[in-house]
Amino acid sequence: MANIEPGVLVTIITIIVSSVGIVLGTIVPALVEGRAVLKALEGMTRQPQVASQLRTTLLVSMALLESTAIYVLLIILVLLFANPLLDRFF
Secondary structure: OOOOOOOHHHHHHHHEEEEEEEEHHHHHHHHHHHOOOOOOOOHEEEEEEEHHHHHHHHHHHHHHHHHHHHHHHHHHHHHHOOHHHHHHHH
C-alpha cells in the first residue's frame, strides 16, 4: 500500500466515494418519494374531492425530489470521467 502512486490512490478513493455516493444518492430520494406517494394516497382516500389538487402537488414534488438524484448522478459522473482532483493535485 505504501508504494502506490498518488494518482492511482486518488483514483481508487474517488471510485469508492463515488460508489457510496451513488448508492446513498439514489436510496434516499427513492425512500422519500415512496413516503410522499403514501401520504398523498392517504390524503386522497380521506378527502376524494381534493384528489386532483393532491395529484398536481405530488407530481411537482416528485419532480423536485427526482432532480436531487439526477444531481447526484451528475456529480458522480464528473468525478469518475473528468476527475478534477487528478488535474489539481498531480
